Amino acid sequence: MENVPVDDSRETSTYDYIVVGSGPGGGxxxxxxxxxxxxxxxxxxxxxxxxxVYRDVPMFFAQATEDPEVAxxxxxxxxxxxxxxxxxxxxxEKGGVLYPRASALGGCTIHNSGIIMYPAHSDWDxxxxxxxxxxxxxxxxxxxxxxxxxxxxxxSRNPFAQLESPRTDLGSLVGSLRGPDWFLKSMGGAPRSGSxxxxxxxxxxxxxxxxxxxxxxxxxxxxxxxxxxxxSCPQLEIQCDALVEKVLFEPGPTGPRAVGVQLLNGRHxxxxxxxxxxxxxxxxxxxxxxxxxRREVIVAxxxxxxxxxxxxxxxxxxxxxxxxxxxxxxxxxLVGANLQDRREISVIDxxxxxxxxxxxxxxxxxxxxxxxxxRLSVCLSGWRADPENxxxxxxxIPCIRYRTEGPDGSPANCVTLGVPTQFRAHHPGWxxxxxxxxxxxxxxxxxxxxxxxxxxxxxxxxxxPTRCPEINFRAFGNGTGGxxxxxxxxxxxxxxxxxxxxxxxxxxxxPGPDVQDLGDFIRREHxxxxxACSSPLxxxxxxxxxxxxxxxxxxxxxxxxxxSVFPKMPGLFLIAxxxxxxxxxxxxxxxxxxx
Numbered sequence: 056m057e058n059v060p061v062d063d064s065r066e067t068s069t070y071d072y073i074v075v076g077s078g079p080g081g082g083x084x085x086x087x088x089x090x091x092x093x094x095x096x097x098x099x100x101x102x103x104x105x106x107x108v109y110r111d112v113p114m115f116f117a118q119a120t121e122d123p124e125v126a127x128x129x130x131x132x133x134x135x136x137x138x139x140x141x142x143x144x145x146x147x148e149k150g151g152v153l154y155p156r157a158s159a160l161g162g163c164t165i166h167n168s169g170i171i172m173y174p175a176h177s178d179w180d181x182x183x184x185x186x187x188x189x190x191x192x193x194x195x196x197x198x199x200x201x202x203x204x205x206x207x208x209x210x211s212r213n214p215f216a217q218l219e220s221p222r223t224d225l226g227s228l229v230g231s232l233r234g235p236d237w238f239l240k241s242m243g244g245a246p247r248s249g250s251x252x253x254x255x256x257x258x259x260x261x262x263x264x265x266x267x268x269x270x271x272x273x274x275x276x277x278x279x280x281x282x283x284x285x286x287s288c289p290q291l292e293i294q295c296d297a298l299v300e301k302v303l304f305e306p307g308p309t310g311p312r313a314v315g316v317q318l319l320n321g322r323h324x325x326x327x328x329x330x331x332x333x334x335x336x337x338x339x340x341x342x343x344x345x346x347x348x349r350r351e352v353i354v355a356x357x358x359x360x361x362x363x364x365x366x367x368x369x370x371x372x373x374x375x376x377x378x379x380x381x382x383x384x385x386x387x388x389l390v391g392a393n394l395q396d397r398r399e400i401s402v403i404d405x406x407x408x409x410x411x412x413x414x415x416x417x418x419x420x421x422x423x424x425x426x427x428x429x430r431l432s433v434c435l436s437g438w439r440a441d442p443e444n445x446x447x448x449x450x451x452i453p454c455i456r457y458r459t460e461g462p463d464g465s466p467a468n469c470v471t472l473g474v475p476t477q478f479r480a481h482h483p484g485w486x487x488x489x490x491x492x493x494x495x496x497x498x499x500x501x502x503x504x505x506x507x508x509x510x511x512x513x514x515x516x517x518x519x520p521t522r523c524p525e526i527n528f529r530a531f532g533n534g535t536g537g538x539x540x541x542x543x544x545x546x547x548x549x550x551x552x553x554x555x556x557x558x559x560x561x562x563x564x565x566p567g568p569d570v571q572d573l574g575d576f577i578r579r580e581h582x583x584x585x586x587a588c589s590s591p592l593x594x595x596x597x598x599x600x601x602x603x604x605x606x607x608x609x610x611x612x613x614x615x616x617x618x619s620v621f622p623k624m625p626g627l628f629l630i631a632x633x634x635x636x637x638x639x640x641x642x643x644x645x646x647x648x649x650x
Contacts, residue, residue, distance in 0.1 A: 078162020080617030081355025086284035087641035089291035101158030127327035134534035161278030174626025175258025175466035188603035208270035258466035272448025385609035394511030396583035406560035
């Protein structure tokens with residue numbers, strides 16, 4: 056076995072647990088382990104923070120995605136077809152479509168929209184059936200979620216309600232529809248009471264205001280959980296600007312045992328950063344550090360970086376590792392396979408709000424969202440003085456959750472959000488484009504879950520840990536099939552058009568009246584931003600990467616706790632599901648530690 060520390064002089068410290076990644080998987084489990092009395096090191100590849108305004112102001116999450124201090128820009132393919140099979144968002148010089156991610160304390164929770172939507176109970180029961188582990192029963196997972204809610208704030212205040220547009224009151228708008236029949240059947244004909252995250256409502260069709268991770272007008276989530284734990288637990292250490300190269304192993308009683316990690320200290324060392332700087336091996340040698348774990352290494356790098364770290368450490372498909380000169384520690388064929396995502400599509404309508412300029416509230420809100428001097432805006436000044444009651448301290452928007460097919464009682468497979476701006480997909484300059492059209496256009500953004508695709512992948516481009524992997528979602532049957540998914544999104548587009556007819560605008564911009572083949576349009580123009588499932592859990596190494604307690608098959612002392620372990624996508628938004636999964640992992644790890 057070659058994957059062992061070769062120079063103990065580079066080792067600086069030893070901890071009970073090392074957690075690689077500070078996002079919604081790694082952050083909560085690290086805090087829980089530290090609060091239980093164990094010494095924990097959290098390694099985060101990015102800095103402690105980027106632009107604090109973009110990080111903290113709920114309405115500035117879009118700007119946060121383009122903050123060069125924390126942005127990680129991946130360039131992905133949706134299928135094997137290259138430029139010809141993708142839409143206008145394809146960038147030739149990058150060989151793909153922009154997929155924004157974030158690297159800083161808190162992971163992608165520092166730049167996402169903060170939507171909190173708990174998955175359907177059946178999502179957990181499906182994992183229980185797959186693994187035979189009753190710890191995944193939905194009642195047990197609901198109790199884990201209640202523990203998460205002890206620190207995860209949730210708000211549903213909607214600043215756009217004051218626009219007094221019929222499109223901001225989706226209850227009335229939906230009630231005005233006379234078709235299509237499938238949609239009316241899905242909604243059940245009666246409004247639901249309570250919130251979309253009430254226990255009896257999760258996964259169910261209905262129209263609600265979205266719930267967002269906001270506390271007193273400030274974005275709140277995993278980052279705050281970690282900082283709070285660090286203040287109260289001297290045994291918790293957070294090390295930022297630490298890019299993990301690989302996990303280190305030594306011989307154990309029954310096979311290789313994870314004993315630490317090798318990392319590079321420094322900022323913008325990963326190719327996804329827009330500030331990426333090449334580093335020669337001579338310089339890397341001066342930056343390299345080894346840290347050791349007495350008990351376990353927990354990898355929580357997310358759907359792209361977790362399989363990359365595993366493969367760089369010698370765990371993955373043997374032929375693929377050998378092709379990149381990596382010695383095979385464990386032949387694990389599912390590492391980097393099974394990559395999945397939601398399928399998302401937009402319908403954009405010209406819909407100018409007539410009183411936009413005259414309304415003081417809306418005028419200030421729009422001004423504050425512009426990219427020119429947000430710190431000088433009226434709204435930002437108000438947010439600083441009283442964030443909880445400012446316009447920028449809110450970000451609830453109406454949503455419709457429904458199913459395009461399936462029996463009564465089955466989970467909703469689609470959610471449609473309405474926003475008074477223009478958003479067609481992520482691409483260079485998408486934020487500027489969106490903010491330039493606030494109050495002039497309306498976007499119905501539909502997100503579809505429970506897709507049929509299971510053949511996406513994350514593969515190494517090289518054995519260099521600073522290089523981005525190759526990412527291909529192979530959506531819709533790799534561009535040739537996927538009729539079930541295409542039918543669902545086609546129905547969703549038709550429903551959005553019905554909504555536009557119920558409250559007419561000045562004409563559709565996207566897809567536009569000239570688009571005849573919606574199937575081809577969806578294949579080319581769809582997007583996503585919830586990657587998962589690339590290191591799935593299951594029973595054996597032949598059908599999974601980890602077992603039901605997050606332990607990596609074939610080695611000791613190594614677990615994965617992030618979105619990559621889902622065998623299939625849960626629910627419609629991921630953050631709540633990952634946080635709940637992390638809470639379960641904490642219980643599993645602490646139970647094992649007590650034996």
